[in-house]
Amino acid sequence: MSEPAETPPQSQPVGRIIAMPADTNPEGDIFGGWLLAQMDLAGATPAFELAHGRCATVALDGMVFHQPVAVGDEISLYAHVVSTGRTSIRVHVEAWKRARTHPSNASVRVTQGVFTYVAIDQDRKPRPLPGRE
Structure with missing residues (x-):
């Protein structure tokens, strides 16, 4: 029995990028660290919007490369907030x-993960999210 085909999220992607030869590892495959960096940037977009400013990445949970x-592959990145804390x-x-x-x-879905960001002030210290002061 075959599994149903997956489809990308219905929302607009946060970003799109083309994997280039400079993004490869010594074996000629796209380097996982390059993809991780693109995902971190994509996740920061909704975090910065919600925080109304600067955030720092503090954790990454459960990333799996599928x-x-x-x-030459076009990578589309989708990101949405799953939870918030006082500063995270x-x-x-x-x-x-x-x-x-x-x-x-x-x-085809390549990978996924949950990134945790913390809102920070000008001194790089955690600050409450708007409305959580």
């Missing part, structure tokens, strides 16, 4: 690839 990424914001981020050379043009 599929490899090849040079947890954001679920998914990365989906679309192989530009594949005739079906289908998107």
